[in-house]
Amino acid sequence: MLNVVTGSLHADLEPILAEDLQRFKADDPFAPILIIVPSALLRQRLVWFLCVERGMALLNVQILTFHHLALRLVEEHLGASLTVRPPYFLREWFHLMLRDYARTVPLWKPISEMPRAWAALWATCKDLKDAMVDARTALEAAESLGWTQTTKAVLHLYQRVMEEKQTAKLFDHEDLTVLALEPSQNSLFLAQHRQVIYYGFYDLTQVQLDLFHRLARQYPCTLYFPLLLDHPACVFAQQFFDRYIRGAVTGSYRVIAPTPSPLHKVFARQEQDAQQPAADPQDTLSSPVAPVVTIVSVSGIEDEVASIAKQIIRWVEAHHLQFHEIGVVGRSLSGYETILPRVFSQHGIPFTSTMSLPLSAFPVGKAAVQALELRLSGFRRDRVLDLLSSPAVSLAQLCPELARPRPDVWDLATRRLGIVKGWMEWERIPAMLHQKDAFSRELETDHLKSVADAEQLAGLWTAVSTLRERLEQFPACTSWGEFVDLTAAFLSWLFGLDLSGYEQCGGQAEGYSYGGGDELGGMSKQDRFTLGDVLLQQLNALRDFPQGELLSFADFVAAFHRLMEEPAIPVQSREACESGVQVLDAMAARGVPFRALILIGLTEHVFPRYLQEDPFLKDTVRRALECDLGYKVPEKLAGAEEEKLLFFWLVNAAREWLTLLFQRTDQQLEPQVPSLYVDEVRRALPAVEEVTVPRPLLQKYQQHVPFFSDDLLTPREHAVRSALLRQPLDGWERSDTVRDQLLERGIPCLHAHEHQGPYLGPYDGMAGFLESWWQAAWERGFTPTAVERYARCPFQYFVHYVLGLKPLPEPETVMELGPDAVGTLLHDLLRVCFMALREHGYFSDASTTSVDLDELLNTVARPHLQKWGQAVPVGYAFVWTLKQQQILETLRHVLQEELAELGKGQWTPVLFEESMAGSCVLSTPHGPQVVPLQGRVDRVDRSSGAYRIIDYKYLTKSEAPSVHQILRDVMRGQRLQPPWYWALAPSVLSKIAHMPGGGATTPPDLECAGVWFHIVTSPSPASSRGCLVMEHVSPEQWTAQLRETVERTVWALLEQIRSGRFFIFPGSYCKGCSLRAICRKTHAPSLRRVRLDQHHTRLHRDLRKATPESSPDPEGSRMSKTPSR
Template identity: 25%
Template sequence: MSPAVLYRQLPGEGLDTFITEFRKAAARDPFGTVFIVPTSYLAREVARRLGDGGASFVADTVTTLPGFARKVFFEHAAAETPISAADSRLILARLLAAGRYPLLAGTGAVDELATLFDVLIMRKVDYPAALGDLASAKSAEIAALFGAYLRFLDGHGLVDESTLFSRAVRLLAAGEFRTVFAYGLFEPMPLERDLLIALRESADEFHYSLPYAPNPAVFPDDGEWLHPDMVVSGDAPDSHLSHLAGLFSRREPGDCGKFIRLAERRDREGEVRAIAQEIRDLLAAGVRPDEIIVAFPDLASAVPYVEEVFPDFALPYTASGGRPLSASPLVQALLSVLAVPARCYRREDVVALMTSPYLPNAGGCELDILSREARITAGNWDGRLAALIFALEEERARPDSAQSRLAEKIASIDAARNTVRGLFADLSVLEGTKTIREHLAAYRSLLERWQAPVMPAEGEPDLREDEARDLRGFMETLAALDRVSRLFPEEKVALLEFSSMLTLLLAGTRTGRRRHGNAVRVVGVREVAHLAVPYLFVGDLVEGTMPRLTTRLPFTTDAETRRLATRSKEDILREERYHFLAALLAARTRVSLSYPAADGATPLVRSGFVDAVREAFSPETWGNSDLPDSRLAAARRNYHRKGGYDSPYDGMLGDDPALTERFGDGAVFSPTALETYADCPFRFYLERVLGLAPLPQIDPDLTAQERGALVHQIAYRFYSGWTCDGNGPVTDACYADALRRILDAGREEAERFAFETPAWAADKEHLLGSPAAGRGLLERFLRHEAEVAASRFVPHAFEVSFGLPLAPGEVDAASVPDAVVIPLGDGTIRLRGRVDRVDVMSDGRFMITDYKTGSSHHRLKDIMAGKALQLPLYLRAVETLTGREGVAGTYYTLRRGEVKNKPIFWDAGLKECFSCFPGSGRSSVGDVRDLVDTTLSWVQRYLAGIRGGCFPPRSDAGPCPAYCGFKTVCRFDALRLITAEGNPDGTD
């Protein structure tokens, strides 16, 4: 047995000496000298330092303990084949799919079982015997699957990443590695200890540096399990490092000067921005980027913030730990080829495939819009697109339709239909149940025929390098799946299962990131140990990430975990403390800690480690909210400034001849457009000036707009026919006949829709009524009509249109094609619109009614405030058309749960006429003409704002309406307007 020297040293202490001694030994015996370190990151760092120093050494002799086990295996094993973690999970998935383990099924079961099996192997747990009386049916299934898995590996000559250690112990030849340096391993697991002891017994020299300090709260392992021949203690002098090493102990607080700083930030993005600004300040002071490390407990979740923020501050950085291949946009595009047929041609999958720049298909953006209009969710694309063409052909047949526009759209849909047919024909070869190798062959053949992926011939070099690396990784994964498939040569799987298998492999395969020489290093906290870096930032120190106290093993109870004697909560806490403390000890000049106070609207609890540091060292704070080096900071400050809107960036465009020409005296306006401007000038600008429209929502059933149009059409058909036959108001005497007529009209109009969903069946029942559902909406409408028949107002005209094309059979005979010109002081406005209903009294005075099928309606106060313009403008338009006097305006609510004609304003002199209308008591006005004139004065102001180029966001601090489709591009900020006082058009 060789002499073994144990070094008990602080993390990072003595590394330079180990590197120097390794260099000497490797020069004498390059193949018999090995240097084992705890992390791949540290292995790369040691190799870099050796290379920078001009040392010659064999690359794989500087490695981690798993890397060393793999080295031993490859050099000696001939009959067995190692497999990756992703491969082992795939094998587990196939064994689970056999269906003999009902208690182990569920989402994420494969990953959890793989974790459990790794723990059982590495900790040498005799499962399930170790459970004793806690054994159960579930543990029996786990043991059966565990045994089946190990037998499968043995039967096929396979070795996974855990069983590799036991193979390496057995294969390790005496005297093969003559000089061994093992540095910084923290509490090796039992199987790892077996390998280290085997190495210690076979080597001529064995040097083992143990992370240690006289602090049992962090360092209980004294290394005596190694049975050393000599122990060398590296007690640190009384310095800030020795004070740090006592963290979490009962020692008196130490003085670390300004070495440690601590800060709280609002959220995670704000935290990363503060770190970036501090780094910019350090660089300005002459610090090199590679002298700075930024560490996070959960690197994967932090990297997206870094990728967003660091470029904004022009910071060069390199992140460790590759991302899963499944997260690559290129790989996701290739997976979408499988996802489309596997998930029954879902709309979002097809659109993703058609819009991907990595695939040869084109027209995805147009298909996105057309599929929304066709209400496609999945499945019958051809039928839905054909139905949309049929509907447009019907619309085109009308004399008032836009012939050329509709013809162009029909041609576009027909082209998209042919494209989809061709795409689906190509994808059909992937469908069905096949062996894994047959699925692979069909998939590869299709990609080859498509010449996919499409790789750009030019572009940003780093991005092209990333894409090429991702493509290589993808092809290697396909090859790996091909190799694994040979273990199941006859087993057939559905396409969805094959797609899941490939996704599982890609998720378990990580691709490296670009590495830059002189750049800020972004790493995980567990990678910082033993490094020596002048400036260290450690962020996201909140409970759940640091420490991460996950004690229970997958598929086990707390009691079972304790019985298996794997790791207790105290063990995990100690390990988390070690990684935190080892990171702090890596800093040489300064360490800056931070934590976010919230994640969005969810408060976060700062880590207990933060409190321990605060109690032990009373650290100073660092950073502030000013971020001068952020290229977004100026925009952010501009966005949050207070006061009224006053710049072109706020939509205040000023006089523009194009606006004057477009919205001048000859322009025709609708009340809806003017109400949009009154509510939000910026939305008017987006809709009416730029001509933008949100993507249509996908509704496989009746949309709100269609529901409203259906009710309007039924009411029009009923009353136009009813009055044409000489009938008056609906009363009890004629109620039965009226009900028959309106239900007939309702059934005919409902039959125009070809929906077959349960929701549409319920909608029709709600509309028409049934014995089970009771009276329908139409019957309740007539009942309400009979209740207000005593008002002396008689239904007279329906769908009175002006300024719009006239469609025969859909508008009242009083309709005119020209816009109505309404005087506005020294000017006029040309108005277009359609009045749902006009009721008249015997003396010719009239009331206008607007049907509403939604849940939100304006009130009289909204008219006075200039927010509701429709009823007053329609009333004045009908007055202009007929020469009669308007005396009232109502909203007729026709919706589930409410049928009511509610007067919004009415002439106070007609109280006896409106007493039968529910809820009319507070809406009387002394002079309806004055009310209309008030509305016209508001319209004058809005026209001046539109023609003057004033399109700011809303000027009140209330919430934006939920129905607005422009939320994603809106510049509205209620905080800015708290101190602002201004007019609706944005002027002061």
């Protein structure tokens, strides 16, 4: 016999249930009662309500969920429990079956190769399975109703799935209910209960519905069904009630008049005001106080969660609520798994939740996937370094000889070595260890020598080669079981775990949860062992897949990766137990009331969720299966009414306070559309309070936003507010932490950064005289490149030469050689080609008038290119092949032009890529000054009575600069090689004199014929080779007036360097500057001071305008001989 009670879910059904329980037990307190509820949370709620709030003993009262009822009936019938497979296992099993089925039905082959597609197809088959659809009957209906071929294919596939599943004896939670149908009619367990009570559901699957009907016919049964008759929000529940419940009622049917509440007006039509049918006055309960409703608009998920935390703190401190009386509910909690625990931890809020994190969110799971994928990715450098830097990896297993492994050093060394991926590139490490001198100038930098010491590089090579040896033990194809054993052994070794008994592991992992803090970024040794046990336990589940069929290593790694993405670690504060804030998704929160409730994520397509038809089984087919064949297959688009019902019961679950939050923009400031449900609450409750939380932090503190008042701020937020308002902490806000000490020193710095005066200050790069650095720089000598960099931007000079910072190479981002690399490569190729010609006597033998360029390129240049490609990242192989051909064609053309030009002037190359050091006397306002210089000369040619200096340049543009432009750049300090080379003339003569045969002409007899700029331009669209342009700066052009002006300019630049003036000086070069991330060009006050300070920046301003016809006036930058700060 079935009795039915309908009413409001929270305010009415709970008290009626308590009264009926007392009535059932009035004559016999030990009368057995069974209460069946949809979820574990609702079961927990009923226990709390009946025991704590109503003080009932619940003697011989059992409260079971749907799943536990089915499990109890199956165990009673079979005498043993069945193995229930998790959703992941059945989804992967379906994938294997679909791949096999696709061999005979090609329609499914593309679907079987797309993980999201076959997962959606499995969801369709599961809908049919849960509805207990008979495949043969459905196929007959498909023929008679003219369904599409795709629908028929889905039904055939479903038939195959059910056959294979029955053969393999695989069961999920719904299958337990199917097995419980037959024993439910003669169950001794059910027969002993005086009353069977169903409570709280408003929809059932076909399986659960069949079990409910059998119990209602066989045993005294009462259903407490949440329903407000004729209310627009309850259309979904009323349709279910009318179709499947009303006709089965054989006993009493009571309608509890709803307790008046303003929130019942939500979704109600204006003309009805949510009125209910008249009911017995004794069934009407007293009306509670209407809750206080607040609508909050935020920008981004961080502000949303922060507002939640502060609202909770306010309720607890001002209104004395207990944490467990507060609920935070969202339609989906996806995206909150890491942010909410962190923010709640900062505010000291304990919580329990239905959220879970996958193992891939933790270092253990991430490192496990990275390690297995190394073999498939060709040992990509970034992935190898990510793995070796993981806190989960035991480096003692990989490189036991290193006392202190340095992954940061390994990263820098592999970047400089140009390793991207592939074992051939990794073999550059032992090659470098076995040779003292690296191959190219790119590898000969001091930076590399400082980090790539032999011990650390040897340890890196040991670690990488050991990883490779271990991964090579995995066969290309084998069974699931063997892959599981090999993976378990490999990961246990990698993480330093104990492998013994991993098949039964999980004892340590039980009860582990993520509660915020820093567990995701780092982990203790105990956490590594615990999470490692969870990983091995999940891995062991793969052993139950069919063992007869072989699978590839790539397929196993893909399945393992999907396994690591499955939720496995519950998210809750470890001290919460059952006394924390309840953070629930909307489905889990059904039937759970709260004193204070916060609804989050109220944006369109989130709540209500985005609805779309099943692409494999349209709603028309689903409707036909339900209406014509009697199988309850839910329609997808009908979920809109369920969304409305969910929201209605949630807002009515709040007893005293209700807060609705929506994001007007996301974290990236993309606009978001608020949920239409927010507008519905505004319509139903015109007097609702609305709060807008501004996005800028400064406005939060200045506008006195309720959620960001001083008494609700955390210590970190107090420090941030103090920094933004430029107010030091005082009183109770102060502490002895490093953060507060940093703040105390930082606020004066911020004031200095932001002052609006027309002069540069100490935080604008005016560092003052740096004595020790200047002394070292003076002893080394100044290069033209360094002084050019200072003339272009003093801040660039400061970063590169004073701080010694250089941008990290990113080998993975190299698609092809850039212009700088091509220029360096052409320098090297020209050097080795000319040296080869000299060694073969081309320049010394007058009878040699021609050279075989093809042979020269094949024997000298091409091997050099191949070595270069093995030493530095060159991008894609095909592009590199094309680039080599282009470089060789350009080199051929340049050599032809060079040799022809050498033959005309009887010049003979004698020096190549020579470092020079010397000094020169500069004319300065304070008299002659001796300045040490150094530089590298690309090439020196000599003739019978003169020598010349060749400087190679590679330009990406096809138009080379003229002599006038070169002299203009000399005047502006942008091209200082000519004056530097003339100043280094004694050093050049000394080098020539010490060459074999150089003494035939004494150094004083040689005169400098000038500086030649041999400019190689990039290939034009009409030609695959570049062209060579020769520009000559002769001694006649280097006039005394020009030389004096340049000398005074260089001295003024050196004086500014000595004085420590390293301010920013923006220009067109800023677009390609590698220091944009640390430059203050975008800081308005700093840029304003640079523009207004005419005294310190006068030299650089004048240099920008200098031409050979006019000279800059360095007087504005004169310094006294006594260095000043």
